[in-house]
Structure formats: structure tokens, C-alpha cells
Amino acid sequence: MVKLLILVEGQTEEAFVKNLLTTHFLKRGIAVIPVIVATKRLLTGDKKRGGFVPYVRLRSEILRLLNDSSAVCVTTMIDYYGLAPEFPGRGIPVGKTALEKVISVEHAWAVDINSQRFIPYLALHEFEAMLFTAPDEIATSFGLPALKSSLQYIRASFKTPEDINDHEETAPSKRLSKLFPGYNKPFYGELIAERIGIGKIRAECAHFAVWLTKIESLKGPPATD
Numbered sequence: 001m002v003k004l005l006i007l008v009e010g011q012t013e014e015a016f017v018k019n020l021l022t023t024h025f026l027k028r029g030i031a032v033i034p035v036i037v038a039t040k041r042l043l044t045g046d047k048k049r050g051g052f053v054p055y056v057r058l059r060s061e062i063l064r065l066l067n068d069s070s071a072v073c074v075t076t077m078i079d080y081y082g083l084a085p086e087f088p089g090r091g092i093p094v095g096k097t098a099l100e101k102v103i104s105v106e107h108a109w110a111v112d113i114n115s116q117r118f119i120p121y122l123a124l125h126e127f128e129a130m131l132f133t134a135p136d137e138i139a140t141s142f143g144l145p146a147l148k149s150s151l152q153y154i155r156a157s158f159k160t161p162e163d164i165n166d167h168e169e170t171a172p173s174k175r176l177s178k179l180f181p182g183y184n185k186p187f188y189g190e191l192i193a194e195r196i197g198i199g200k201i202r203a204e205c206a207h208f209a210v211w212l213t214k215i216e217s218l219k220g221p222p223a224t225d
Contacts, residue, residue, distance in 0.1 A: 005033050066113075098162070119211070132161040137192055
């Protein structure tokens with residue numbers, strides 16, 4: 001059994017790791033421990049978690065986790081959407097497509113951290129994009145089947161869920177909030193993701209799939225879900 005630390009952005013990503021990825025990776029001999037990034041560490045030793053995280057703080061948290069020599073790997077689940085300009089490679093990302101740009105930023109991030117035990121992953125464009133893998137499950141989870149057609153229209157407008165753009169008013173989370181003002185990311189994010197399942201998300205979201213494959217390679221060949 002190998003130990004994997006995943007630095008996550010907030011409670012939604014933490015729940016996703018605990019409730020879906022833990023079982024997925026455990027079958028492959030990988031013990032997963034999610035850690036919510038600390039936005040601020042206090043002199044008392046306590047920490048504030050979640051919310052906007054300056055890169056200097058994020059970098060510090062990653063290096064702290066890398067100090068755990070018992071961990072085979074440290075990886076992340078942070079949204080690409082909303083990254084600050086000072087984030088490595090974010091100011092002028094290389095590439096034409098969103099996928100090419102996020103890969104270039106991840107590469108710049110890996111260079112900055114400079115550790116073979118670090119595998120950077122930025123959700124493209126944010127966690128909610130993966131939920132559009134199954135618009136019907138979103139509508140069902142909201143208890144509003146009438147929203148299914150609107151959600152399917154959004155999904156059909158893009159090649160993949162991860163291509164749903166990251167503009168301030170049209171990011172995946174913003175679209176969900178407009179259709180369903182009661183949208184609560186921690187509650188509904190976990191619920192919808194569980195209803196969809198890792199297999200379907202992986203099939204629709206190529207960047208997420210590549211990350212999964214990298215993590216799976218830490219311990220033997222992939223198992224069958």
C-alpha cells in the first residue's frame with residue numbers, strides 16, 4: 001500500500017476524494033489522504049481552510065506535504081478557473097485550446113515546485129465542469145427535471161464538459177447557480193458526482209482521465225471498476 005496526499009481546494013473536492021477516489025485508488029493499492037489547503041496558518045497552530053489562496057500560500061502547503069517522506073506522491077485538485085496572475089505560467093499560458101493552456105500552467109507549476117514526487121492537477125475549468133458529464137443527473141439531484149433540457153443544451157454546446165468556459169458569468173458553477181439559485185457546491189457537488197460515478201466522468205473528461213492514469217501508475221496496473 002502506498003500513501004498519496006491530495007491537496008484540495010475546499011470541502012467539495014475533499015468529499016469527492018473521500019467518497020469516490022478513495023475507493024477507486026484503494027483497489028490499486030493506493031491509500032489516499034485529502035488535505036484542504038490552508039489559507040492561513042495561525043501562531044496557535046490552527047489553520048483557516050478553503051477560499052481564495054494566494055500562490056505563495058499554495059506553494060508553501062505543497063512543500064509542507066512533500067516533507068512527509070512516507071508519501072509516495074503529492075498531487076492536487078485545484079480549479080484552473082480564477083487562478084491568480086502570479087500563478088506559474090498563468091499570466092501567458094502557452095497554447096490555443098483550454099486544454100493546452102492548462103497543461104502549460106501545470107508544467108510551469110511542476111518546474112517551480114521541482115520535485116519528482118509532485119504531480120500537479122488543475123481541474124479544467126473547475127470542479128463543476130465534471131458534473132456536466134451527465135446533465136440528467138444534475139436535474140434529478142436538484143429535483144427539477146424541467147431543467148434537463150437547459151442543462152443538456154449547455155453540454156451540447158461544447159466538445160467536452162471540461163471545455164465549458166471560465167468567464168466570470170459563464171463558468172460551470174455560474175451556469176448552475178443561474179439555473180438553480182439554491183445551488184450549494186459542497187452538498188450538490190458531492191451528490192451529483194456520486195450519482196454519475198468515476199467511470200463516466202473519466203470517459204467524458206480527458207484531462208481528468210490523464211491525471212487518474214498518472215496516479216494509478218504509482219502502484220501496478222489499473223484494476224477494473
